[in-house]
Amino acid sequence: xxxxIVIFRNNLRIEDNPSLFYATKSNDRVLGLYSFEIxxxxxxxxxxxxKYREAFVKDSLLTLKDSLHQYGINLCFTNDFxxxxxxxxxxxxxxxxxxxxxxxxxxxLQKVFTRYKHKSYFNQTMIEPFKFDFTKSFSHFRNKAEKLxxxxxxxxxxxxxxxxxxxxxxxxxxxxxxxxxxxxxxGEHRAKQRLEDYMNNIHSYKETRNAMSGFDNSxxxxxxxxxxxxxxxxxxxxxxxEERRGYQSQSSYWIYFELLWRDFFHLVMLYSQNRLFLKSxxxxxxxxxxxxxxxxxxFFTANTGIDIIDASIMELKSSGWLSNRNRQLVASxxxxxxxLDWRVCAAFFESYLVDYNPASNYGNxxxxxxxxxxxxxxxxxxxxxxxMYDGDKYIxxxxxxxxxxxxxxxxxLAQKVKEEVFHIK
Numbered sequence: 011x012x013x014x015i016v017i018f019r020n021n022l023r024i025e026d027n028p029s030l031f032y033a034t035k036s037n038d039r040v041l042g043l044y045s046f047e048i049x050x051x052x053x054x055x056x057x058x059x060x061k062y063r064e065a066f067v068k069d070s071l072l073t074l075k076d077s078l079h080q081y082g083i084n085l086c087f088t089n090d091f092x093x094x095x096x097x098x099x100x101x102x103x104x105x106x107x108x109x110x111x112x113x114x115x116x117x118x119l120q121k122v123f124t125r126y127k128h129k130s131y132f133n134q135t136m137i138e139p140f141k142f143d144f145t146k147s148f149s150h151f152r153n154k155a156e157k158l159x160x161x162x163x164x165x166x167x168x169x170x171x172x173x174x175x176x177x178x179x180x181x182x183x184x185x186x187x188x189x190x191x192x193x194x195x196x197g198e199h200r201a202k203q204r205l206e207d208y209m210n211n212i213h214s215y216k217e218t219r220n221a222m223s224g225f226d227n228s229x230x231x232x233x234x235x236x237x238x239x240x241x242x243x244x245x246x247x248x249x250x251x252e253e254r255r256g257y258q259s260q261s262s263y264w265i266y267f268e269l270l271w272r273d274f275f276h277l278v279m280l281y282s283q284n285r286l287f288l289k290s291x292x293x294x295x296x297x298x299x300x301x302x303x304x305x306x307x308x309f310f311t312a313n314t315g316i317d318i319i320d321a322s323i324m325e326l327k328s329s330g331w332l333s334n335r336n337r338q339l340v341a342s343x344x345x346x347x348x349x350l351d352w353r354v355c356a357a358f359f360e361s362y363l364v365d366y367n368p369a370s371n372y373g374n375x376x377x378x379x380x381x382x383x384x385x386x387x388x389x390x391x392x393x394x395x396x397x398m399y400d401g402d403k404y405i406x407x408x409x410x411x412x413x414x415x416x417x418x419x420x421x422x423l424a425q426k427v428k429e430e431v432f433h434i435k
Contacts, residue, residue, distance in 0.1 A: 011039065011102050011103065011173075012037065012038070012039065012102065012103045012104075012105070013037075013039050013040070013041055013098070013102035013103065013104050013105075013173060014033040014034075014036070014037035014039065014040045014041070014104075014105050014106075014107060015033075015040075015041050015042075015043050015095070015098065015104055015105070015106050015107065016029050016030050016033045016040060016041070016042045016043070016083075016107045016108075017029065017043055017044075017091070017106060017107065017108035017109070017123060018042055018043065018044040018071075018074065018085070019044070019048060019108075019109065019111065019116070019119075019238075020109070020111060020134075020236065020237055020238045020367070021109045021133065021238040022067075022070040022071065022074050022198070022237050022238045022239055023074070023198040023201070023238055023239050023240060023241070024074075024077050024078070024081070024166060024167065024198060025163065025164070025165065025166055025198070025241075025244070026133070026163035026164045026165075026241040026243060026244050027109075027133070027164070027167070027238075027241075028109065028131035028133050028164060029107040029108055029109050029129075029130075029131055030042075030107070030167045031164045031165070031166075031167050032107060032129065032131070033107040033167075034081065034083075034167035034168040034169075034170050035167075035168055037105070037170065038170060038171055039170060039171045039172060039173060040082075040083050040170045040171075040172060041083065041084055041085075041086060041098075041172055041173055041175060042074075042075075042078055042083055042084065042085035042086065043085075043086050043087075043088065043091070043094065043095075044071060044085065044086075044087055044088070045087070045088045045089060045090060045091045045094070046087065046088070046089050046178070046180065047089055047090055047091065048119075049063075049064055049067065051115075053357040053360065053361075054353070054354045054357040054358075056357050056358055056360070056361035057361050058360060058361060059361065059366075060330065060361045060362045061183040061185055061330075062185065062193075062329065062330025062331075062362065062363075062364045063330060063362075063363065063364045063365075063366060064182065064183055065182045065183050065185055065196075066194060066196045066233060066237065066330075066364050067196070067237055068180060068182035069182060069195070069196035069197060070196040070197055070198075070237050070239055071085070071087070072182075072197075073196065073197030073198060073199065073200075074197075074198070077198065080169075081166075081167055081168070081169045081170065082169050082170050082171055082172055083167075083170060083172050084172040084173065084174060084175070086175050086176070086177040087177045087178045087179075087180060088177070088178055089178055091119065091122050091123070092122045094176075095122065095123075095125075095126065097176075098175065099126060102173070104126055104127070105126065105127040105128065105129070106123045106124075106126050106127065106128040106129075107128070107129050107130075107131075108120065108123045108128065108130050108131075109130070109131055109132070109133050109134070109238075110130045110131065110132045110134070111134060112134060112276050112279040112280045112284070112368060112369050113279065113284065113287075113368035113369070114284045114287055114368075116368065117284070133241060134276050134369075135242060135272070135273040135276050135277065136160055136242035136243055136245075136246050136269050136270070136272075136273050137155055137158050137160055137270075137273055138158065138161060139277055139280065140154065140155075140158065140277075141281070142154055142155075142277070142281075144277065144278045144281040144282050144292065144383075145282075145292055145293070145383070146383070147383055147384075147385050148270075148271065148274050148383060151270075151274045151277070152270055152274070155270055155273065155274075156270070160243060160246055160247075161243065162243070162247065163241060163243045163244045163247060187328070187329055188328050188329070190223070190407050191325070191328060191329040191331070192225055192230075192329060192331045193329060193330070193331070193364075194230070194233045194234075194331075194364060196233075196234075196237070196239065197239060198239045198240065200234070200239070201231075201234035201239035201240035202240065202244075204229075204230060204231065204234065205231070205240065205244070205245060205248055206248075208226070208229050208230070208231075209248070209252045211226055211229075212249065212252060212253075212259070212261060212262040212265060213256075213257075213259045213261045213262055214261055215228070215229065215261040215262070215264055215265055216260055216261040216264040217261065219264070219334070220333075220334070220335045220399055221333065221335070221399060221400065222333050222335055222336055222399050222400060222401060222403075222404040223333075223400070223403060223404050223407060227333075228333065228334065229265060229268075231245060232365035232370075233364050233365040235272070235365070235367075236364075236365040236366060236367045242269050242272065242273070245265075245269065246266060246269060249262060249265055249266060272369075272370055274373075274383075275369040275370050275373030275374070276369040276370075278292065278369070278373060278382075278383065279368065279369040279372070279373060286369070286372045286373055286376050286382065287353075287368075287372055288381075289351065289352075289353060289381070290381055291376040291379065291381025291382050292376065292381065292382060292383070293380075293381045293382070295380075295381060297379070297380070297381070297431055297432055297433070298430070298431055298433075299345075299349060299350055299351035299352065299379075299431055300348070300349040300350050300351070300431065301350070301351065302348075302350065305348050305350060306350065306354065309323070309344060309348065309350075309355075310323065310358060311323075312324050312327070312409075314343075316343065316392055317396075317401075317405045317409055318336075318339060318392045318393075318395065318396040318401045318404070318405060319339065319340060319343050319392055320409055321404055321405045321407070321408035321409045322336040322337075322339065322340050322408075323340070324408040324409060325407075325408045326340075326359075326362050326363070327362060328408075329364075330362055330363060330364035331363070331364060331365075332363070335395070335399055336404075337359070337374070338374075338378070338390060339390050339392055339395050340355070341355060341359075341374065341375055341378040342378055342388075342389060342390040343390070343392055345375075345378050345379045345380075345427075346378070346389040346390075346424050346427055346428070347389070347392075347420065347423050347424055347427060348427070349427040349430065349431040352375045352376070352378065352379035352381075353375070355375065356371055356372055356375040359371055359375070380432055387428065387432065387434060389420075389424045389428075391420050391421070392420065393420065
């Protein structure tokens with residue numbers, strides 16, 4: 011009996027899912043398969059997937075399983091793609107449908123799928139991949155990308171038949187979030203609801219996106235994009251539809267602009283063959299980052315004495331979320347003020363962020379560490395940034411102590427790191 015197997019990884023949705031769409035158009039029997047090995051492992055002493063992302067993924071899987079049933083498809087769970095596919099191949103004439111991804115481990119796992127008859131699709135970006143100089147800046151990429159037509163999203167799959175097969179049982183972590191924490195309910199229907207809800211805010215996005223606190227200050231699409239509850243193309247076309255109904259503004263354009271940044275890091279990761287994971291990044295420069303244990307311990311336990319940094323660490327460890335502004339502050343402080351190896355902090359973010367994806371996380375960290383696509387050496391002053399973006403309010407939410415900002419000359423400290431680590435006078 012012929013059986014098409016749709017691999018689910020970071021494509022946990024029904025609509026605009028090429029693997030699922032084409033599998034159901036060309037086959038009578040389809041089975042979905044997901045493996046929890048994706049969530050396992052450790053890096054620099056951190057779990058690769060802390061409870062916040064684990065819970066979000068597992069909630070997404072439960073809603074996906076229900077949705078697939080409406081199309082006659084069973085979704086099975088395993089802890090090992092390789093062994094399960096081997097068992098399935100003994101019982102059926104299988105063909106594999108999967109989404110291509112970026113990232114070393116993600117691409118390595120794809121070698122398991124290509125052992126069999128297979129079809130693969132790249133649906134990680136809004137635009138179709140195109141060749142560009144991945145060592146150059148975002149502006150170089152943007153000038154080319156904005157001229158490209160964005161493919162329209164695919165529709166819904168066909169209803170087909172399925173098979174029963176062994177499936178592991180799983181439970182999701184129970185999480186109690188602190189007051190004022192930002193958290194997300196998972197699933198394709200919730201991603202679409204969030205998209206609809208935010209259409210009321212698209213013309214204020216650029217003015218509010220840098221706020222450190224609040225839910226509607228930014229789109230909050232990223233968790234849904236990270237696991238594929240929704241595609242970037244669906245967001246783009248819904249945004250365009252809303253602009254046609256009303257008007258285009260600098261803010262509504264800026265949402266598209268941020269989606270382009272996401273595409274940029276995905277394609278830099280793809281074409282650099284994962285060099286964004288290397289200490290030397292895409293520049294191939296091996297800077298002498300420090301390995302001071304005391305500084306690392308103080309940083310990861312939120313005891314730097316720099317309130318805006320410590321508050322950010324507390325929020326991330328307590329909720330799995332951090333605003334984009336705070337992510338930049340934390341990364342800059344870790345690399346440009348402490349001079350520490352950026353890959354350690356990137357692994358910390360990978361562990362805790364509910365919206366982690368390898369391209370955006372490591373692309374942004376390499377950018378901060380001056381081994382990525384940034385052509386300028388830039389440093390964020392945490393005190394100035396805190397004062398610009400209502401940091402006092404944010405600090406009061408996440409730090410249960412009186413403000414205790416260290417008396418530090420940030421410019422002097424940053425200059426020392428600039429000279430000693432990055433060898434720039």
